[in-house]
Amino acid sequence: MTPSPEAEAEAEAGTGPTDPLDSLVLHATDNAVSWITLNRPDAMNAVTWDQRERVIALLAEASADPAVRAVVITATGKGFCAGADLRGAPATGERVPGDVARTIRLGAQRLISAVLDCEKPVIAAVNGTAAGIGAHLALACDLVIAAEQAKFIEVFVRRGLVPDGGGAYLLPRLVGPQRAKELMFFGDSLPAADAERLGLVNRVVPAGELEKTARAWAQRLASGPTRAIAMTKQLVNASLESDRATAFAAEAAAQEINMTTADANEGVASFVERRSPSYEGR
Numbered sequence: 001m002t003p004s005p006e007a008e009a010e011a012e013a014g015t016g017p018t019d020p021l022d023s024l025v026l027h028a029t030d031n032a033v034s035w036i037t038l039n040r041p042d043a044m045n046a047v048t049w050d051q052r053e054r055v056i057a058l059l060a061e062a063s064a065d066p067a068v069r070a071v072v073i074t075a076t077g078k079g080f081c082a083g084a085d086l087r088g089a090p091a092t093g094e095r096v097p098g099d100v101a102r103t104i105r106l107g108a109q110r111l112i113s114a115v116l117d118c119e120k121p122v123i124a125a126v127n128g129t130a131a132g133i134g135a136h137l138a139l140a141c142d143l144v145i146a147a148e149q150a151k152f153i154e155v156f157v158r159r160g161l162v163p164d165g166g167g168a169y170l171l172p173r174l175v176g177p178q179r180a181k182e183l184m185f186f187g188d189s190l191p192a193a194d195a196e197r198l199g200l201v202n203r204v205v206p207a208g209e210l211e212k213t214a215r216a217w218a219q220r221l222a223s224g225p226t227r228a229i230a231m232t233k234q235l236v237n238a239s240l241e242s243d244r245a246t247a248f249a250a251e252a253a254a255q256e257i258n259m260t261t262a263d264a265n266e267g268v269a270s271f272v273e274r275r276s277p278s279y280e281g282r
Helices: 005-012 049-064 099-106 108-117 133-139 155-159 167-175 177-186 192-198 207-222 226-239 244-258 262-272
Strands: 025-030 033-038 070-075 079-081 122-126 129-131 143-147 151-153 189-191 203-205
Touching: 025 049, 033 049, 033 207, 049 070, 049 108, 070 079, 070 207, 079 133, 099 108, 108 133, 122 133, 122 207, 129 133, 133 151, 133 167, 143 192, 143 207, 151 192, 155 177, 167 177, 189 192, 192 203, 203 207, 226 244, 226 262
Parallel strands: 033 070, 070 122, 079 129, 122 143, 129 151, 143 203
Antiparallel strands: 025 033, 151 189
């Protein structure tokens, strides 16, 4: 993990997050949508150890709560997430071989896995700069909506570091190996419009329409067949690492399970009765 330029500057100045954690990661559930908002705008939302743990916990709660049927991750201010701010992590003694790998496994990789494994669809509403682990947090989401001024930066190479937090896993699957290498080798800032062209972003909208668009998309997801969407997410994610036989078997098994849900029965009944379905997420 690499601290963002903003986090490094803040650390050098001797300042740090002093607000209660629930004010640094805002949370609200509205119309079956869990809204998770990073709220350290002065640090471009560089995410601390405590913030990361809270986001992971909120994603786990969303998975387990039948009343939550979609998730939105967004941020306040000009930045979505400028990277990792490592202050606040548990104190360690002298570093020994294995410490860095363990920190990454238990830290940035857990955060990305929490998004990928969340049983509810997750939308990233990217309001500004997404750098380092912040870019990976956005790209791990199922759908990405970006404001026109947003940009994505694989900042690691600028520090002489290897991408962590799942970057080398996510990017080739989204844009192919050559494009992924270009982004990671050079560390150039990628504007939202170019990110959309490459397939990293689903939709680019004016800043004033970001929340409105995210809310509309989330509401559509929240009114859908929640379990079918969850299994679809699992199938798509797994298919990237499966052979055809395995993927086809998983698809058939998922449909077998899905057909036991109330929403599947409602979907079929509504089709036969020529009416709009009313899904309850069960």
